[in-house]
Amino acid sequence: MRLGEVGEFGLIARLRELAGPPASGEVWAGDDTAVVRAPAGTILFTTDIMVEGVHFDLSLTGPEDLGYKAMAVNVSDVAAMGGTPRRAVAAIGVRPGIEMEWLERLYNGMRECAGEFDAAVVGGDVSRSECLVISVALIGNPAGRLVVLRNGARPGDAICVTGALGASAAGYRLLRAGIKDRPGLVQAHLRPKARVAEAVALRRQLPSAMIDISDGFAADLGHICEESGAGAVVDAAKLPVVSLDGVELDCDPLELALHGGEDYELCFTIAPGRAEAAAHAITEATSTPVAIVGEIVDGAEGMKLIVDGQTKDLEAKGWDHLKS
Amino acid sequence: MRLGEVGEFGLIARLRELAGPPASGEVWAGDDTAVVRAPAGTILFTTDIMVEGVHFDLSLTGPEDLGYKAMAVNVSDVAAMGGTPRRAVAAIGVRPGIEMEWLERLYNGMRECAGEFDAAVVGGDVSRSECLVISVALIGNPAGRLVVLRNGARPGDAICVTGALGASAAGYRLLRAGIKDRPGLVQAHLRPKARVAEAVALRRQLPSAMIDISDGFAADLGHICEESGAGAVVDAAKLPVVSLDGVELDCDPLELALHGGEDYELCFTIAPGRAEAAAHAITEATSTPVAIVGEIVDGAEGMKLIVDGQTKDLEAKGWDHLKS
Numbered sequence: 215m216r217l218g219e220v221g222e223f224g225l226i227a228r229l230r231e232l233a234g235p236p237a238s239g240e241v242w243a244g245d246d247t248a249v250v251r252a253p254a255g256t257i258l259f260t261t262d263i264m265v266e267g268v269h270f271d272l273s274l275t276g277p278e279d280l281g282y283k284a285m286a287v288n289v290s291d292v293a294a295m296g297g298t299p300r301r302a303v304a305a306i307g308v309r310p311g312i313e314m315e316w317l318e319r320l321y322n323g324m325r326e327c328a329g330e331f332d333a334a335v336v337g338g339d340v341s342r343s344e345c346l347v348i349s350v351a352l353i354g355n356p357a358g359r360l361v362v363l364r365n366g367a368r369p370g371d372a373i374c375v376t377g378a379l380g381a382s383a384a385g386y387r388l389l390r391a392g393i394k395d396r397p398g399l400v401q402a403h404l405r406p407k408a409r410v411a412e413a414v415a416l417r418r419q420l421p422s423a424m425i426d427i428s429d430g431f432a433a434d435l436g437h438i439c440e441e442s443g444a445g446a447v448v449d450a451a452k453l454p455v456v457s458l459d460g461v462e463l464d465c466d467p468l469e470l471a472l473h474g475g476e477d478y479e480l481c482f483t484i485a486p487g488r489a490e491a492a493a494h495a496i497t498e499a500t501s502t503p504v505a506i507v508g509e510i511v512d513g514a515e516g517m518k519l520i521v522d523g524q525t526k527d528l529e530a531k532g533w534d535h536l537k538s
Numbered sequence: 539m540r541l542g543e544v545g546e547f548g549l550i551a552r553l554r555e556l557a558g559p560p561a562s563g564e565v566w567a568g569d570d571t572a573v574v575r576a577p578a579g580t581i582l583f584t585t586d587i588m589v590e591g592v593h594f595d596l597s598l599t600g601p602e603d604l605g606y607k608a609m610a611v612n613v614s615d616v617a618a619m620g621g622t623p624r625r626a627v628a629a630i631g632v633r634p635g636i637e638m639e640w641l642e643r644l645y646n647g648m649r650e651c652a653g654e655f656d657a658a659v660v661g662g663d664v665s666r667s668e669c670l671v672i673s674v675a676l677i678g679n680p681a682g683r684l685v686v687l688r689n690g691a692r693p694g695d696a697i698c699v700t701g702a703l704g705a706s707a708a709g710y711r712l713l714r715a716g717i718k719d720r721p722g723l724v725q726a727h728l729r730p731k732a733r734v735a736e737a738v739a740l741r742r743q744l745p746s747a748m749i750d751i752s753d754g755f756a757a758d759l760g761h762i763c764e765e766s767g768a769g770a771v772v773d774a775a776k777l778p779v780v781s782l783d784g785v786e787l788d789c790d791p792l793e794l795a796l797h798g799g800e801d802y803e804l805c806f807t808i809a810p811g812r813a814e815a816a817a818h819a820i821t822e823a824t825s826t827p828v829a830i831v832g833e834i835v836d837g838a839e840g841m842k843l844i845v846d847g848q849t850k851d852l853e854a855k856g857w858d859h860l861k862s
Contacts, residue, residue, distance in 0.1 A: 222860045239580065241687065244765070246618035246750060247584035247678065249685050254578030256563065259660065260571035261675055263629035265667045294570035305587035305629075305673040310860055336583065342860055343589045345668050349629040351585055351675030354571065361573050363565065426570060441568070534546045 217317060218310035225340055228314065232321060233335065240336065248337040250301045250353070256361070257300075258354040260291045266346040274389045277316050279404040281323025284348040287428065289331055289408035290478040292354035294426035296362040296413050299333040302352040307343025324350070331410050357417045362482070367423040367442035371510040372489035376412050376479045376502050379431050380467055381456040383474025387463050396461055406478035413480060415499035419492035424482040429532030430475040436517060436530025438483060445515035448508035448528060472519075475532055483510050541641060541664075542634035549664055552638065556645060557659065564660065572661040574625040574677070580685070581624075582678040584615045590670040598713045601640050603728040605647025608672040611752065613655055613732035614802040616678035618750035620686040620737050623657040626676045631667025648674070655734050681741045686806070691747040691766035695834040696813035700736050700803045700826050703755050704791055705780040707798025711787050720785055730802035737804060739823035743816035748806040753856030754799040760841060760854025762807060769839035772832035772852060796843075799856055807834050 217225060229243055236242040241249035264270060264284050275283075289299045304324060308317065317340075324335050333352070385403030388396055409426070416424075423442055425434045431453070439446050455471040484492050486509070493504035511518075519528040541549065553567055560566040565573035588594060588608050599607075613623045628648060632641065641664075648659050657676070709727030712720055733750070740748075747766055749758045755777070763770050779795040808816050810833070817828035835842075843852040 217860055220860070221858045223858070225860065241685070245688050246615040246748075247582040247621070247676075249580050249619070249680065250583050252576045252579065252581045255576070256573050257576045257581075257677075258571040259574050259625060259627055259675075259677065261627040261629045261661070261663050261673070263631055263663045263665045263671075263673065265631050265665045267668065268666050291570040295573070297571070301583060303583055303585040303675055305585045305675070307587060307589050307669075307671055337585070339585050339587045339673075340860065341587045341589045342592050343669060343671065344591065345631075347587075347631055347667065347671050347673075349585070349587065349663075349671075349673035349675075351583075351627055351629070351673075352571075353581075353583065353677065356573065361565070364569050424570075 215314050217308060217312050217314055220314050222340065229321060232318060237334065242336040248301065248303065250336055253355050256356055258292050258295050258297045258356055260288055261349060261351040262287045262291065263347060263349040275404055277319035278323035281320040282327040282405050284350050285324045285327035286406050286408045286478065288350045288352040289327065289410060290426040292352060293408050293410045293413040294424050294480060295356060296360055296417055296424065297354040297356045298410055298414065299328070299331050299352055299354045301334055301336045302328055302350055304335055304338040305349040306338065307341045307347040309344065310342050360417060362421050362424040364423050364425050364438050365441040367438050367444045367483040367510045369444060369510055369512050370486055371422050371483040372486045372506050373435065373446060373448065373481065373483055373508040373510060374489060374493060375431065375454055375481050375505050375507055376409050376496065378454045378456040379477050379479065380470030380474045382406060382476040383470040384456055384458055384461065384463060387465060393462060403476065406476065408478060409480045409502065411500045412496045412502050415496045416482065416492055419484060419488050419495060421482040421484045421492065424480060427477045427479045427481055428475060430473040431481060432472045432528050433530050433532025434481055438481065439517060443513045445511040445513050445517055446508055447511055447518045447520065450519055450521040452505055452507045454503065454505040473531055539638050541632060541636050541638055544638050546664065553645060556642060561658065566660040572625065572627065574660055577679050580680055582616050582619050582621045582680055584612055585673060585675040586611045586615065587671060587673040599728055601643035602647035605644040606651045606729050608674050609648045609651035610730050610732045610802065612674045612676040613651065613734060614750040616676060617732050617734045617737040618748050618804060619680060620684055620741055620748065621678040621680045622734055622738065623652065623655050623676055623678045625658055625660045626652055626674055628659055628662040629673040630662065631665045631671040633668065634666050655732070684741060686745050686748040688747050688749055688762050689765040691762050691768045691807040691834045693768060693834055693836050694810055695746050695807040696810045696830050697759065697770060697772065697805065697807055697832040697834060698813060698817060699755065699778060699805050699829050699831055700733050700820065702778045702780040703801050703803065704794030704798045706730060706800040707794040708780060708782055708785065708787060711789060717786060727800065730800065732802055733804045733826065735824045736820045736826050739820045740806065740816055743808060743812050743819060745806040745808045745816065748804060751801045751803045751805055752799060754797040755805065756796045756852055757854050757856025758805055762805065763841060767837045769835040769837050769841055770832055771835055771842045771844065774843055774845040776829055776831045778827065778829040797855055
């Protein structure tokens with residue numbers, strides 16, 4: 215049945231059914247607002263919007279993956295503050311001709327991602343719209359008083375990165391080319407794994423700054439440098455560049471790792487004496503590898519990349535979807 | 539300058555400037571998430587999306603009014619739970635050809651509305667989009683342990699309504715007809731006043747159920763009845779129908795009051811012995827009139843309207859923008 219036949223209230227009723235009973239002491243969909251438990255002190259609050267034709271192409275992604283990713287990009291932002299995701303609301307704009315089943319699958323994808331982190335979708339809004347848009351807002355708990363901002367990096371700090379870089383950008387290119395022999399890369403693009411457990415494992419090591427890699431490693435490290443008034447020197451040989459051996463793609467893996475974006479790995483800085491211990495703590499807790507890729511330097515030095523013994527400028531360029 | 543020239547990071551920098559410094563102990567725009575203070579216990583959490591061509595027409599509304607309303611509809615939801623709004627994030631999709639100045643005016647409208655209620659816009663996201671969409675998510679504080687849900691109405695309870703009904707729908711029709719002699723009605727449509735102070739003044743009187751009138755009085759009273767398993771009898775003569783005397787509109791004021799929608803007044807139910815005191819408390823605190831318009835009855839009786847001594851069915855029909 216199509217959404218236009220079900221109508222707003224039929225849709226709300228169906229989504230309440232799918233969501234199941236609320237957590238104890240909470241009120242989820244079906245009232246003017248959701249009522250959710252919050253810890254005393256501070257909470258994390260974020261929103262990310264995904265728009266058809268800009269962030270996704272329905273000929274390349276299905277509704278479950280789309281819902282999953284719309285949630286994952288928000289969860290990743292909470293992880294990048296050292297926090298854990300708790301409750302989300304989702305505002306969606308869809309063409310009324312859409313099938314209810316498709317919309318249910320989209321919600322299931324959001325719920326699947328939230329559920330992996332013990333979070334939940336507790337409400338939302340749906341409107342008719344000529345273009346499909348999914349806007350998730352998420353609240354999360356910080357780690358006690360500790361919130362890891364972007365502005366704490368200090369000269370001498372080690373620069374660390376979880377996982378591998380460039381996998382999402384490579385997966386996107388494979389999807390577009392219709393090449394199906396590297397599903398792992400395609401999954402990295404369609405269903406990024408937010409690094410919540412990694413951020414939790416890192417807490418005791420007190421990182422000085424952290425960001426999730428959405429715009430691209432260089433652009434996001436650039437955000438840390440800008441907010442911290444610092445510079446950076448990165449050793450290309452130490453970057454965890456995704457392997458594209460045997461993949462028929464005409465692109466430079468290092469370029470994808472630096473500027474590809476959407477990896478949703480964590481980039482953090484930390485006092486150099488604690489970097490090895492931090493990497494070890496994360497890998498022991500989660501099996502996710504951590505690479506120490508460079509050092510924070512004085513702001514006047516800007517961002518540099520060492521490639522084959524040569525030092526060159528590292529441009530903080532990334533994907534700017536607003537620039538036409 | 540156009541947004542496409544300014545780019546995402548230029549935009550973020552400008553919006554941070556406009557937002558001013560964050561409240562003490564908080565972090566607003568510029569990091570992965572905002573960090574905001576929350577009371578211990580529970581918080582209210584809601585989102586509402588507004589889409590061009592569905593919720594607004596740019597030939598009839600300016601950016602300040604649009605931003606104001608996008609915030610007001612969320613604030614109204616928090617008021618309808620008996621709470622006060624605190625912090626909002628806004629996800630916006632816009633055509634890249636849009637002027638930065640226009641977008642700044644939109645933000646200023648959102649901030650103006652939030653500021654009226656001692657709330658603030660603390661972050662957000664902007665994407666390119668072929669259609670203009672504004673999705674605000676808002677957290678608010680409940681009144682201690684008291685949260686006023688839709689499901690608490692009991693037979694015998696009085697049904698009360700703040701302000702006047704039908705003003706927004708009349709204002710919309712005047713706007714479309716280009717009639718400018720009743721600016722108050724047009725303002726009711728473009729800049730609805732969320733009834734936060736009214737909800738606060740009502741707290742001590744312990745309303746049994748409450749909703750804000752967004753879909754239309756009949757539809758929203760219908761939501762209370764459905765959630766409470768109750769019915770309702772409404773006296774048309776007591777409804778605070780907006781006066782359209784002298785207005786050249788070919789419409790029935792009662793029809794607009796019942797089904798027009800977007801009034802953002804509060805409809806609440808309350809034990810009959812406290813209804814007069816509740817109305818008095820609200821009017822004394824805010825000058826907003828409160829009308830006692832009917833009575834909750836057994837669910838089997840459905841919803842009835844008494845007009846000129848005749849009792850007829852009151853259909854819970856409202857605006858369903860998903861139905862094509």
